Amino acid sequence: MIDIKVPTVGESISEVTLLKWVKKDGDYVERDEVIAELESEKATFEVNAEKAGVLKTGGAAEGDTLKIGDVLATIDETAAKPEKAEAPAAAASNGKAAEAAAPKKEAAPAQSAAPVASVPNDIKATPVAAAIIADKKVDPKSVTPTGYQGKIIKDDVLAALSNPGKVTGGKALFNRDKRSEKMSQLRKTISRRLVESKNTTAMLTTFNEVDMTNIMAIRTKYKDKFKEIHGVGLGFMSFFSKACSIALQEWPAVNAYIDGDQLVYHDYADISIAVSTPRGLTVPVIRNVESLSMADIEKKVIELAGKAKDNKLTMEELQGGTFTITNGGVFGSLMSTPIINLPQSAILGMHKIQERPMAINGQVVIRPMMYVALSYDHRIIDGRESVSFLVRVKELLENPEQLLIGRDPVKSLLEL
Incomplete structure (x- = not known):
């Protein structure tokens, strides 16, 4: 008999939750075949059979909490493989x-x-x-x-x-039933980190609004050609990620965090993208956004969002971001104050695009507008830096041609 133990999944993780038995008690399993899915406080991972044989699941049931190193199941490698019925003979x-x-x-x-x-x-x-x-x-x-x-x-x-x-x-009218459900490891971690963020940072939020006319015109004009060439749709996240990567280099305090009595600055932009899944919020990271093309960003967003919904994100894909973008607009949010994703120092909130009357050159015109919010840690980022960062993001989004070189092409031509 071979013991299958709960593997070590991280230095700070001491327990996991048994999400699902992929194989049942008494099933014959092949070597490296997935037998169960476990959930830690950061990610979901699979447990594979170390040998071929008959699986004995023991007493663990779906939803149980297990300690690292606990025996999850055993495999009887001496058991004979069951013979399958021969279809041709029948x-x-x-x-x-x-x-x-x-x-x-x-x-x-x-x-x-x-x-x-x-x-x-x-x-x-x-x-x-x-x-x-x-x-x-x-x-x-x-x-x-x-x-x-x-x-x-x-x-x-x-x-x-x-x-x-x-x-x-x-359910009957005026129903007053209630039910209890055990918190998952992921939900426990989300709860702990949100409270920790509120209690340990001097968090403030600054707001602005972005005229999305030019970006929407670009998407309408080029979306079919973009998808034909690159195989992915042209979404809003690539524009916002690119704009933030440029603004982060111009305002490095927004891309820094506190480590003890040190301020750690980053010369690169590893941007975390908040993804809502049925299990809770996960925040996978897109590395070196400043070096990626628009198509590369869109492909990475689709890849990470797909992995998040299928519970396939790895620990590496969930760690190490320097800045976060969250999009409450997909659920209809018009304005919000996002909470900082520790240990980062700032998070940008996108919201719903809504047509509103705007005064432009003395005339009232209807424009597609989006409120944007930047929550930031005032211990690191001053008001000037936070407001200037958000204004710069607004400028880049309203003038998308600047995303190519990070500044106004005419001013670059004139060396102004």
């Missing part, structure tokens, strides 16, 4: 059975593929629930999930179908 001995099996084989992919197109990636549902949602054309957002970690189960969908137009999930 087909040769019984022609009718083979004919009956053929249509089932063709029907299976269609059945499993149907819900994939109907249920968004950010909504979790069991296969049966997803199939009903697809078949009955139910809006997943109208279903109240009651499964583990917010997963939609079959009964949730049936309850929504049997009570159209009533309280979501089929």
Whole structure:
């Protein structure tokens, strides 16, 4: 028997949560096959079988907290591999059975593929629930999930179908039920770090607004060609990341942090991008944004966001950012005061683009405007630096041609 122990995932991490058993007790597993998914306070990772054999899961259940070094499962490597039924032999001995099996084989992919197109990636549902949602054309957002970690189960969908137009999930009117759910390791870490950030930094927030007319015009004009050449869409995050990377070099205090009695400055921009997932907020890092092209940034954003939603981010991808950008606008937020992502000293908040009347050259015109917010640690960053940084970001976004060389092309031509 071989013991599979909870691996060490970081110097400061002493316990993890068992998210899911990929293999069941008594299953035969091959070497290096994934048997379980664990969640630490920073990331989700997989545990692989060290040898081929029969898996014994022991007493750990999904949702349990385990210490580093605990025995997660055992593998009996002496157990014989089970023999699989031979399909050709069955087909040769019984022609009718083979004919009956053929249509089932063709029907299976269609059945499993149907819900994939109907249920968004950010909504979790069991296969049966997803199939009903697809078949009955139910809006997943109208279903109240009651499964583990917010997963939609079959009964949730049936309850929504049997009570159209009533309280979501089929609950009775004036319902006063309540339920308790154990906090995940990630949620515990988010809670601790947010409180720590509020209590240990002298946090202030400064606001401004950006006229998004020019950026939106560029996207409209070049989005098809950009996607044809680079294989990714042209989003807003690349413009904001590039603008921040330039402004961070001009105002280095915004890109610094406190280490004991030292101020640590960075000559590069490793920008953390806040990504909301069903499990909570994660903040993967895009390295050396100042050296990346717009297409490189967009590809990295898609890659990291995909990994975050699939719980595939590594510890390296979550550590070491020097500045953070968060976009509450995707949820409809018009204005907010984002909290600093420790140990960083500043965070930029993007918000919803909304048409508003603006006074331009004495005339009232309608422009697509976005409020932007910069929360900063006043121990490191003074008001002049924070406001000037945000004004510089605004200038770069309203004049996107400056993103190429970091300054006005006409002034560069005239050497002004």
